[in-house]
Amino acid sequence: MMALPRFFCPIPLQINTIITLPPEVAHHAGRSLRLKEGTRIILFNGLGGEYHGTLLFNQGTAQADLDFFDSQNRGITGNITLVQALASGDKMDWIIEKAVEMGVSHLIPIKAERSVLQLSGTRLEKRQQHWQAIIQSASEQSGRNILMTLSPLQTLKQFFQSTEHANYLLADPEGDISLTHYLNQHHNSLNNIYFFIGPEGGWSPKETEEIVKHGATRVRFGDSILRTETAGIALSSAAASVLNWR
Missing domain, CATH: 3.40.1280.10 (SPOUT methyltransferase, trefoil knot domain)
Known part of the structure; x- marks a missing residue:
């Protein structure tokens, strides 16, 4: 199974919300990776955990419909x-x-x-x-x-x-x-x-x-x-x- 695209998104994130992606994230997802609407993606803001959602395009604006939070923080324990x-x-x-x-x-x-x-x-x-x-x-x-x-x-x-x-x-x-x-x-x-x-x-x-x-x-x-x-x-x-x- 292919890993979902992950993006660092330095803004407040919360499940059951639709957020507008920052310009650099939107460019990376839409232009560089050419992801289509409906693609499952992962966002994280560096504060812990990650947010899963669906990529949307609303009148040319890239958004994410966040529906799941995974609290796991990968890495070492020390x-x-x-x-x-x-x-x-x-x-x-x-x-x-x-x-x-x-x-x-x-x-x-x-x-x-x-x-x-x-x-x-x-x-x-x-x-x-x-x-x-x-x-x-x-x-x-x-x-x-x-x-x-x-x-x-x-x-x-x-x-x-x-x-x-x-x-x-x-x-x-x-x-x-x-x-x-x-x-x-x-x-x-x-x-x-x-x-x-x-x-x-x-x-x-x-x-x-x-x-x-x-x-x-x-x-x-x-x-x-x-x-x-x-x-x-x-x-x-x-x-x-x-x-x-x-």
């Missing part, structure tokens, strides 16, 4: 935050998309000393909007009903000033303990994890010292040195599996 150093090119796009698919709760982009990509002003604002669109699109595709939270680009200093100490794990090929060993040791007490993932050139010695100073445990993941676009996704998936969060 909270994973990626503290991800800014990566170059389209790598950040890939990281964000896959983080959504893996069930990551929160992604915090960090302006690291060795980050090749430098963003500020209007360029940064446009990139943040672009990343948010990726989150919405990946949620539509993956069946996720609660959007991953994306923080503004910040420095490590800003991050530590605004975040209380949690389970900080620094991805490090020469770490003191394997990720699996650490997770098994703390299996019963973990419900949230922060993974610190460096840029292409790795965290600088100063940054590493700062992360460890704030209580992070260095964890290694196998014998391979993972690329920045691979590390966070691999560690998040492994953690969710080991902790039975899936």
Whole structure:
């Protein structure tokens, strides 16, 4: 059976109502996908659950007749935050998309000393909007009903000033303990994890010292040195599996 078309619809939704679809959703459904009147669709607004209904066209206006609410929220049961150093090119796009698919709760982009990509002003604002669109699109595709939270680009200093100490794990090929060993040791007490993932050139010695100073445990993941676009996704998936969060 083919999956029903899903659309992120950031407006109040309620069953037994007919709503007018926002222009971008209407364009996607009617123009891009060429869906016909009477097609069953799913809408979600990122607050939890999803609404099933029938696509209607009223004098050229796309609408949805909502008749069923499914409260299920697909994803993992724990909270994973990626503290991800800014990566170059389209790598950040890939990281964000896959983080959504893996069930990551929160992604915090960090302006690291060795980050090749430098963003500020209007360029940064446009990139943040672009990343948010990726989150919405990946949620539509993956069946996720609660959007991953994306923080503004910040420095490590800003991050530590605004975040209380949690389970900080620094991805490090020469770490003191394997990720699996650490997770098994703390299996019963973990419900949230922060993974610190460096840029292409790795965290600088100063940054590493700062992360460890704030209580992070260095964890290694196998014998391979993972690329920045691979590390966070691999560690998040492994953690969710080991902790039975899936």
